[in-house]
Amino acid sequence: MTDIGSTAQPQSAPQHQSTEAQSAPQAQSSARPHPATRSIDDIVVLEVGAPGHGGFCVARLDGQAVFVRHALPGETVRCRITEVRPSYLRADAIHVLEASPDRVPAPCPHAGAGKCGGCDWQHVALPAQRALKAQVIVEQFRRLAGMDVVVDVEECGAPDGLGWRTRVGFAVDAQGRAGLRRHRSHDIHPIDTCLIAHPAVSELGVTDLPWPGAGSVEAIVSSTGQRAIVVEARRSQTVAPHHPDPTVAVARRHKRDIVMYDGDATVTERAAGRDWRVSLQSFWQIHPASPETLVSTVHEYAAVQKGDHVLDLYAGVGLFAGALAALAGPSGRVVAVESSPAAVEDAVANLGETVDVRRALVEPGLVRAISTEMARVDVVVLDPPRAGAGRGVVEDIAAAAPRAVVYVACDPAALARDVASFATLGYRLEALRAFDLFPMTAHVECVALLVPSAATAAG
Numbered sequence: 001m002t003d004i005g006s007t008a009q010p011q012s013a014p015q016h017q018s019t020e021a022q023s024a025p026q027a028q029s030s031a032r033p034h035p036a037t038r039s040i041d042d043i044v045v046l047e048v049g050a051p052g053h054g055g056f057c058v059a060r061l062d063g064q065a066v067f068v069r070h071a072l073p074g075e076t077v078r079c080r081i082t083e084v085r086p087s088y089l090r091a092d093a094i095h096v097l098e099a100s101p102d103r104v105p106a107p108c109p110h111a112g113a114g115k116c117g118g119c120d121w122q123h124v125a126l127p128a129q130r131a132l133k134a135q136v137i138v139e140q141f142r143r144l145a146g147m148d149v150v151v152d153v154e155e156c157g158a159p160d161g162l163g164w165r166t167r168v169g170f171a172v173d174a175q176g177r178a179g180l181r182r183h184r185s186h187d188i189h190p191i192d193t194c195l196i197a198h199p200a201v202s203e204l205g206v207t208d209l210p211w212p213g214a215g216s217v218e219a220i221v222s223s224t225g226q227r228a229i230v231v232e233a234r235r236s237q238t239v240a241p242h243h244p245d246p247t248v249a250v251a252r253r254h255k256r257d258i259v260m261y262d263g264d265a266t267v268t269e270r271a272a273g274r275d276w277r278v279s280l281q282s283f284w285q286i287h288p289a290s291p292e293t294l295v296s297t298v299h300e301y302a303a304v305q306k307g308d309h310v311l312d313l314y315a316g317v318g319l320f321a322g323a324l325a326a327l328a329g330p331s332g333r334v335v336a337v338e339s340s341p342a343a344v345e346d347a348v349a350n351l352g353e354t355v356d357v358r359r360a361l362v363e364p365g366l367v368r369a370i371s372t373e374m375a376r377v378d379v380v381v382l383d384p385p386r387a388g389a390g391r392g393v394v395e396d397i398a399a400a401a402p403r404a405v406v407y408v409a410c411d412p413a414a415l416a417r418d419v420a421s422f423a424t425l426g427y428r429l430e431a432l433r434a435f436d437l438f439p440m441t442a443h444v445e446c447v448a449l450l451v452p453s454a455a456t457a458a459g
Contacts, residue, residue: 037062038089042081045097048073051132053140053413055120055442056090066091069183070113070123072100073132080113083184090184102128107162108195110180111440116191117183120442126161130154130436133444137412137434144413145420153434153444157289161439166198167286168206169218172234176212196440198288200227204248213239218253220280222267223288230258230280251280258342266346271295272323277349279342283316287437294408294447295323297433301406301449302379307331309374311400313362313382313389314338318347318355320381320408325354335370337362364392371400381406388414391421398425405450415446428453 038044038061046059048071056067059079065088071077076098083090092113096103106112106122121129130153141149158164170178171188179190193202200221206229211217215234221227228249231241241250241261249263258265258280269276269284271291278284285291298320304310304327312321315336325334334355338344344359351357360366362384371377377400382389388411389397397405405427409415412434419429431449438444 038081038084040081040084043078043094044081044091045076045078046071046091048075048077048093050139051136053136053442059091061089064089068093069120070094071096072103072124072128074098075100075103100128107160110189110191110194114182116180116189116194117185118180118194119196119440122440126155126159126436126439129161129439133436133442134434136442137444137446140412140416141419144416145423147416147419147423147429149429149432151432151434151446153436156287156293156435156437158287158439162195163197163199164287164289164439165194165196166201166222166288167218167220167284168194168197168201169216170206171216172211172214176210176214178207178209178211178217200225203227204229204243204245209243211239213237214241220267222278223270224268224275226267228263228267228280249280253281257281271319274322276317276319276322277346278317279346282340282343282346285437290435290437290445291319293435293437294445295319297435297447298381298406298408299323299327301431301447302327302381302404304328304332304379308333308378309376310334310379310381311367311371311374311377311402312336312355313367313380313393313397314384315347315357316340316343316383318350318357320383321347321355321357322351324379324381325351333374335374337366337370362389362393364390364396367393367396368399371396377402379404379406381408383408384414386411386414388418390418394418394421395425398422398427401452403451407446407448407450409446409448410443412444412446415448419448419450422450426453427451 048057048059052058056069057071059066059068067090071093077093078095079091079093081091094113102125104125110116111119111122133153141147171181172178173188179188201219204219206219214231216232218230230251232253233239241252243250250261252259266277266279269278272295304324306329308328310324315321315338321336336355337358339361347357380397380402427450430451433447435445
């Protein structure tokens with residue numbers, strides 16, 4: 001018998017039903033109102049089934065679905081109930097009675113029941129982590145898109161799964177101590193170091209410093225070695241951010257704006273053979289291997305030719321647009337759409353006159369208007385937030401009739417839903433790759449290629 005964590009688990013903060021619950025492979029088919037016969041902190045023994053979308057596995061208790069963290073398929077575990085809902089329960093495995101051969105000791109002492117909620121799969125061997133993620137992708141496509149896909153989750157650097165996260169957001173408690181939040185909770189778990197953080201993030205020493213008046217601290221390191229701290233004050237409090245190392249840029253976040261105290265409000269990232277300006281509040285991939293991995297895959301799938309017209313949606317600081325503009329050449333045209341003011345400023349600085357950068361929210365109607373203005377659209381690239389693009393945006397993309405749609409997705413459920421919408425509009429899934437750009441967590445990055453179906457192309 002193996003003890004895998006603390007037996008104390010704080011009650012989760014009330015939340016709406018999550019996408020985890022909506023997309024669990026076994027729970028959805030038989031989910032139904034169920035008498036609340038169980039209570040938080042009840043101890044139960046469960047036989048664990050398949051992985052669900054969100055870093056848990058699915059078990060059954062008297063016919064009711066139980067989403068179990070810190071377990072593995074095929075295991076028998078003793079669990080503590082952490083959340084009770086009418087149609088499902090959540091639980092943490094606290095003892096392993098029959099272990100999976102894929103179980104390993106968690107490298108981080110802060111991983112486990114009742115501790116830090118940042119990592120989902122530290123107790124799983126890395127090849128098995130990738131197999132679990134592939135299984136989740138396959139299940140999401142089967143359930144949400146009615147498609148059978150075959151996919152392997154590819155390793156991308158960080159062979160031990162550690163030291164990859166270049167941006168880490170720490171929560172700060174009322175005493176000014178930085179830590180990380182527990183799973184589905186506002187409670188803060190104090191830590192000395194985060195093992196998935198990039199070594200340069202750890203060197204900033206955020207958890208060793210006092211942060212009076214702060215609500216959160218974000219530590220940022222760039223691929224060129226620049227380092228920055230962004231501090232957000234607690235409500236109705238003031239904070240004067242500081243760091244003992246004068247080479248660290250320090251800023252305060254005020255609503256959407258960054259107010260610099262020391263250093264520059266931007267960092268320089270190196271990817272795709274060039275430098276990129278990235279503001280501290282702009283999005284940039286957090287795994288060092290992500291930019292090159294994703295750009296090369298988008299290149300391959302988009303197959304942009306000289307003279308092509310390309311539409312890049314949710315364009316960020318212009319990573320994909322810049323790479324594709326070089327392929328389209330002076331006779332081509334690339335329009336990039338992004339809603340973040342900071343990211344738009346970065347994209348304009350990064351791309352100059354080679355790309356037409358538009359500040360706008362990607363939404364139905366806007367996409368159709370831009371594609372009409374472009375006269376034709378040969379390729380569409382989109383990298384939407386976790387919720388996906390949605391039916392209306394997908395309809396506008398299909399109406400533009402591109403020969404290729406390259407969809408970069410951080411959530412396989414959202415991707416599957418949007419691919420299903422494309423399928424009803426004459427586009428088929430031609431290729432799909434997945435990358436383990438978030439080791440030790442349940443997150444996975446996918447890139448899909450959609451092309452017109454034979455009937456659409458013929459028409």
